[in-house]
Amino acid sequence: MQTWSLVSMCVLLGIVVRWGVSLNSYSGAGKPPMFGDYEAQRHWQEVTYNLPLQEWYSNTTENDLNYWGLDYPPLTAYHSLVCAYVAKTINPEWVDLHKSRGYESPAHKLFMRATVLVADLLIYIPAVVLYCLYLTDGSTKKKVCTVFCFLLYPGLILIDYGHFQYNGVSLGFALWGVLALGLGWDALGSLAFCLALNYKQMELYHALPFFCYLLGKSVKLGLMGRGLFLLVRIASTVLVTFALCWLPFLSDPGDAMQVVRRIFPVARGLFEDKVANAWCSLNILIKIRSILSSDSQIYISFACTLLAVLPSCVRLLMKPTFWQFKLALVRGIQLIILPLFLKDGLLVPYAVTSLAFLFFSIYLLSALEHCSEEELRLGAFHKLLFCLPKLDLFYISVSAMAGLSVVTVALVPPTHLPDLFPVLVSSTAFLHFLGTFIYFNIVQFSEPPSRKSQKKND
Amino acid sequence: LGCIAFLPTYMRLKPQLSISLESGLTVGYFARCLSDLLLICHWVCVSVSHSTDFEVHRNWLAITHSLPVSRWYHENTSEWTLDYPPLFAWFELGLSHAARHFDPDMLLVENLNYASPSTVLFQRLSVIFTDLLFIYAARECCRCVQDQKGSRDVLNRPSFVLAVLLLWNFGLLIVDHIHFQYNGFLFGFLLLSVAKHLQRQHLQGALLFSVLLNLKHIYLYVAPAYGVYLLRSYCFTQDNKDGSVSWSSFSPLRLLALGGIVASVCALSFGPFIAMGQLPQVLSRLFPFKRGLCHAYWAPNIWALYNTLDKILATLGVRLKLLQEAGLPRASMTGGLVQEFQHSVLPSVTPSITLVCTLLSILPAVASIWFRPRGARGFLRCLLLCALGSFVFGWHVHEKAILIAILPLSILAVENREDAGIFLVLTTTGHYSLFPLLFTPAELPIKVSLMLLFTIYSFTALRKLYSGRGSLLRPLESVYLLGLVGVAFACEVAFPLSPWQQKLPFLPLLATSVYCSLGVCYSFLRLYASLLRPPGKPKQP
Numbered sequence: 001m002q003t004w005s006l007v008s009m010c011v012l013l014g015i016v017v018r019w020g021v022s023l024n025s026y027s028g029a030g031k032p033p034m035f036g037d038y039e040a041q042r043h044w045q046e047v048t049y050n051l052p053l054q055e056w057y058s059n060t061t062e063n064d065l066n067y068w069g070l071d072y073p074p075l076t077a078y079h080s081l082v083c084a085y086v087a088k089t090i091n092p093e094w095v096d097l098h099k100s101r102g103y104e105s106p107a108h109k110l111f112m113r114a115t116v117l118v119a120d121l122l123i124y125i126p127a128v129v130l131y132c133l134y135l136t137d138g139s140t141k142k143k144v145c146t147v148f149c150f151l152l153y154p155g156l157i158l159i160d161y162g163h164f165q166y167n168g169v170s171l172g173f174a175l176w177g178v179l180a181l182g183l184g185w186d187a188l189g190s191l192a193f194c195l196a197l198n199y200k201q202m203e204l205y206h207a208l209p210f211f212c213y214l215l216g217k218s219v220k221l222g223l224m225g226r227g228l229f230l231l232v233r234i235a236s237t238v239l240v241t242f243a244l245c246w247l248p249f250l251s252d253p254g255d256a257m258q259v260v261r262r263i264f265p266v267a268r269g270l271f272e273d274k275v276a277n278a279w280c281s282l283n284i285l286i287k288i289r290s291i292l293s294s295d296s297q298i299y300i301s302f303a304c305t306l307l308a309v310l311p312s313c314v315r316l317l318m319k320p321t322f323w324q325f326k327l328a329l330v331r332g333i334q335l336i337i338l339p340l341f342l343k344d345g346l347l348v349p350y351a352v353t354s355l356a357f358l359f360f361s362i363y364l365l366s367a368l369e370h371c372s373e374e375e376l377r378l379g380a381f382h383k384l385l386f387c388l389p390k391l392d393l394f395y396i397s398v399s400a401m402a403g404l405s406v407v408t409v410a411l412v413p414p415t416h417l418p419d420l421f422p423v424l425v426s427s428t429a430f431l432h433f434l435g436t437f438i439y440f441n442i443v444q445f446s447e448p449p450s451r452k453s454q455k456k457n458d
Numbered sequence: 459l460g461c462i463a464f465l466p467t468y469m470r471l472k473p474q475l476s477i478s479l480e481s482g483l484t485v486g487y488f489a490r491c492l493s494d495l496l497l498i499c500h501w502v503c504v505s506v507s508h509s510t511d512f513e514v515h516r517n518w519l520a521i522t523h524s525l526p527v528s529r530w531y532h533e534n535t536s537e538w539t540l541d542y543p544p545l546f547a548w549f550e551l552g553l554s555h556a557a558r559h560f561d562p563d564m565l566l567v568e569n570l571n572y573a574s575p576s577t578v579l580f581q582r583l584s585v586i587f588t589d590l591l592f593i594y595a596a597r598e599c600c601r602c603v604q605d606q607k608g609s610r611d612v613l614n615r616p617s618f619v620l621a622v623l624l625l626w627n628f629g630l631l632i633v634d635h636i637h638f639q640y641n642g643f644l645f646g647f648l649l650l651s652v653a654k655h656l657q658r659q660h661l662q663g664a665l666l667f668s669v670l671l672n673l674k675h676i677y678l679y680v681a682p683a684y685g686v687y688l689l690r691s692y693c694f695t696q697d698n699k700d701g702s703v704s705w706s707s708f709s710p711l712r713l714l715a716l717g718g719i720v721a722s723v724c725a726l727s728f729g730p731f732i733a734m735g736q737l738p739q740v741l742s743r744l745f746p747f748k749r750g751l752c753h754a755y756w757a758p759n760i761w762a763l764y765n766t767l768d769k770i771l772a773t774l775g776v777r778l779k780l781l782q783e784a785g786l787p788r789a790s791m792t793g794g795l796v797q798e799f800q801h802s803v804l805p806s807v808t809p810s811i812t813l814v815c816t817l818l819s820i821l822p823a824v825a826s827i828w829f830r831p832r833g834a835r836g837f838l839r840c841l842l843l844c845a846l847g848s849f850v851f852g853w854h855v856h857e858k859a860i861l862i863a864i865l866p867l868s869i870l871a872v873e874n875r876e877d878a879g880i881f882l883v884l885t886t887t888g889h890y891s892l893f894p895l896l897f898t899p900a901e902l903p904i905k906v907s908l909m910l911l912f913t914i915y916s917f918t919a920l921r922k923l924y925s926g927r928g929s930l931l932r933p934l935e936s937v938y939l940l941g942l943v944g945v946a947f948a949c950e951v952a953f954p955l956s957p958w959q960q961k962l963p964f965l966p967l968l969a970t971s972v973y974c975s976l977g978v979c980y981s982f983l984r985l986y987a988s989l990l991r992p993p994g995k996p997k998q999p
Contacts, residue, residue, distance in 0.1 A: 008914055016904055
């Protein structure tokens with residue numbers, strides 16, 4: 001069957017699943033006084049539409065930063081402004097200054113969900129389709145299956161269309177960046193990635209691989225010739241992009257500093273909402289909060305993060321191939337936060353989309369290539385975990401996740417450990433990350449498969 | 459729960475997972491993937507809003523659970539009285555015992571419009587669960603379709619295409635899982651019965667059809683096809699050499715067997731009510747002729763065209779001063795309730811007229827399989843014509859009834875090129891005519907995406923199946939289908955934003971209904987032509 005028809009069917013199915021999920025409840029629905037992320041986005045539309053630009057990030061009488069103050073870079077603010085203009089034409093009540101706080105209605109929910117879908121359709125989905133069609137190996141069918149699995153990824157769907165956020169935009173821009181780098185258009189790739197960075201500062205996680213890959217590539221081309229030219233081009237692209245995004249704030253350095261302070265709130269601390277990372281897990285064993293001061297916690301976390309990604313970045317610097325770049329990117333942290341979804345009433349979509357993704361990844365991707373252990377280099381992996389040589393890791397993983405999901409829903413936690421289940425989930429998620437982290441490190445440092453190294457040029 | 463349910467499937471499939479795509483994974487494997495995905499998508503629809511049919515079924519759960527059998531067909535606390543045959547009532551009774559564990563309050567008859575989250579979840583789950591029968595029936599139908607020999611890619615085999623066309627039928631998805639009904643379950647019986655006939659297991663087919671009739675009497679539309687086919691091709695064991703009836707080969711034993719099956723199923727279903735002397739009451743509930751000629755939203759049949767013509771003539775007559783406006787009977791097309799409808803210029807239509815028209819329309823088809831039996835596929839064609847004929851000429855037809863024609867036509871479409879062309883026209887038109895069932899803005903992206911998904915698939919898959927022999931659609935048909943896009947845009951996007959939205963709110967419904975009835979009537983005529991054409995005559999290009 002023709003590629004276009006298969007791809008359009010995948011995209012349509014992706015849209016159906018997304019819209020189906022979006023009909024469910026959102027973050028903070030019906031929960032005054034603070035509500036949730038949905039109200040935050042609505043509030044940002046209100047702020048950006050009604051207030052002058054200089055006041056968006058500052059604490060003024062009109063703009064109370066304690067009530068969902070803007071804490072993403074300027075591109076998010078511009079996006080909210082555009083949405084606010086549309087909202088104003090449909091129903092001005094949605095963005096009335098102060099009066100629209102906590103505004104909830106079926107029509108408004110439809111509008112907000114529609115903005116997420118439109119953003120996805122314009123930015124994320126085309127990036128996914130083009131990436132899978134042009135930068136993955138294999139037959140057409142395999143590429144279409146990859147598109148399918150990509151589009152069905154439950155984490156993004158649930159967060160963007162359930163919990164309510166616009167991660168699709170920043171991830172989409174980052175993916176355009178990866179796409180451009182893969183096709184050899186380095187300047188455009190950096191432009192796209194800068195846009196992603198200016199949309200959500202979380203993309204900093206991906207910045208190091210981009211930086212190391214591009215630096216490594218320039219070095220390889222020769223610092224006295226083409227390499228320098230490339231470096232200059234990329235640097236100027238980055239500077240110009242940043243300047244354009246921050247232009248309105250650059251007239252007053254105080255404004256710019258205020259924005260930076262809002263984007264990187266180091267005062268908040270490490271334990272925001274029991275996010276799945278090392279610190280939560282470690283905290284079970286050692287009460288870090290009581291031992292270290294807030295500042296030292298931050299320094300140590302920064303140092304450890306840097307140490308963790310350092311090996312892969314060094315490797316990337318030495319050997320800047322696209323394949324290595326992709327592996328380094330996998331450091332991106334996935335957010336699978338079941339308690340958060342439960343808080344938002346999203347259990348059914350969570351179960352459904354996770355199942356769909358799980359089973360389609362299994363059915364289609366493994367049916368399409370020989371998943372022998374040698375290919376996956378799980379042998380080395382198994383050697384590390386010598387205590388579990390015979391058991392199927394995948395079975396354990398799936399059963400653990402399933403068990404935790406059931407237990408979190410069905411049982412009530414004991415009273416002296418009220419956060420038992422969220423913490424268990426975070427720890428399990430962290431163990432998964434650790435596992436995949438080690439695995440990808442092993443893969444990156446062993447020889448890449450010969451067919452791939454021939455395809456990807458330096 | 460979902461994980462536990464699916465884990466056995468995964469474990470059974472694990473040995474196959476290392477086989478590559480090219481080395482012949484079975485159709486069954488992919489179909490299983492599809493049905494799993496389907497069930498998952500159904501879950502996604504759980505949160506979509508539901509219609510009055512939801513309350514109808516909740517009410518029936520309450521009636522069958524809380525009241526004694528003698529009160530079932532007399533109960534009218536709610537306006538949605540029990541109007542399906544008794545076997546369906548027994549089915550609801552069975553469901554109500556499961557419902558007790560979800561939310562006992564839904565089983566109280568007084569709780570009108572009760573829709574707690576557990577109730578919604580239970581009802582949706584029951585549809586998903588009963589759909590398993592439909593999946594099984596689809597599998598049986600796929601087994602009847604002959605796959606051509608040769609190393610064809612799995613995805614291009616007729617049986618796989620049929621599986622997708624049946625399982626992912628847009629109309630069924632919309633009507634069952636969003637609008638809410640048990641059509642998947644009922645169509646499972648119909649398709650299974652057809653599959654049994656195709657496999658020459660006529661007694662089983664007859665049994666399944668009698669059960670179906672006792673579940674929903676709308677299938678009486680297609681009973682003549684069954685009756686005549688079974689009589690002609692099953693009771694007469696042999697034909698003469700020229701194809702005519704061989705009276706001497708009549709087998710009374712077979713007739714008795716058939717009669718026994720039908721009688722016993724009916725006895726099981728109606729028995730208690732006959733014993734209590736309630737048969738007239740039950741029948742009056744099943745066949746309420748007091749409703750109008752057309753449903754509030756006109757099904758795209760001939761009467762929609764008739765009504766429109768009447769309206770146009772009336773308006774013209776008033777404009778040209780040939781008629782007095784005061785003398786015309788007031789007839790309203792608006793509103794969501796059933797209305798009496800009197801025609802102003804053309805003669806009014808009564809139920810008996812529609813019955814006569816329907817019988818006349820199916821007579822040639824039925825006669826054709828008597829005098830020139832063409833085996834099980836001829837029977838299927840006749841069944842289609844009975845379904846379509848009663849859709850086009852019937853009294854108070856629901857637009858959902860078009861599915862009775864679309865689903866069996868899928869079987870013929872993957873085997874025969876001309877039927878594929880008719881299928882594309884009928885399906886696209888019929889599915890589009892279901893759009894007004896979902897009218898809230900929240901459902902717009904879902905219905906448009908699903909419709910596009912199914913349409914793209916059916917066109918590309920059928921084209922690939924019959925590639926190399928020219929286009930499946932005639933130019934006029936292509937133009938008509940493209941016109942559908944225009945109508946869709948006008949009704950869904952342009953009209954709500956225009957100033958006529960307040961003055962003439964029924965206009966999109968009217969336009970949809972009229973435009974689709976053209977397509978439906980056209981398909982009806984083309985199917986007739988394909989049945990009545992003598993076999994062996996070359997088709998027109």
